[in-house]
Amino acid sequence: MKIGMRKPSIKKSISARTTGRVKRAVKKAIIPGYGRKGMGWINNPSKAMYNKVYNKTTFSFCDILKSLLK
Structure with a gap:
């Protein structure tokens, strides 16, 4: 991860x-x-869990720019 x-x-x-x-x-x-909310947990729970953790532990260059411009 x-x-x-x-x-x-x-x-x-x-x-x-x-x-x-x-x-x-x-x-x-x-x-x-x-496209409905929560469908990832129904279709593929392991992938949904991985994506949730990945999105919480990583950030992009654009996220840094957005926080600086606020």
């Missing part, structure tokens, strides 16, 4: 902001319950 700052990746950041929007819209139209 990683602790500390995540390695920044411009390519992944742009990809997450663009391609995911269309895929999420299609899945939400087809799969009932997709």
Whole structure:
């Protein structure tokens, strides 16, 4: 498990902001319950637990900028 700052990746950041929007819209139209809060714990509890711990123990470069600009 990683602790500390995540390695920044411009390519992944742009990809997450663009391609995911269309895929999420299609899945939400087809799969009932997709995108609802807590569905990760139902579908894959071990992955949901890992992601929760990972997001609490790591931070990104953008998080640092946001806290400095406040």
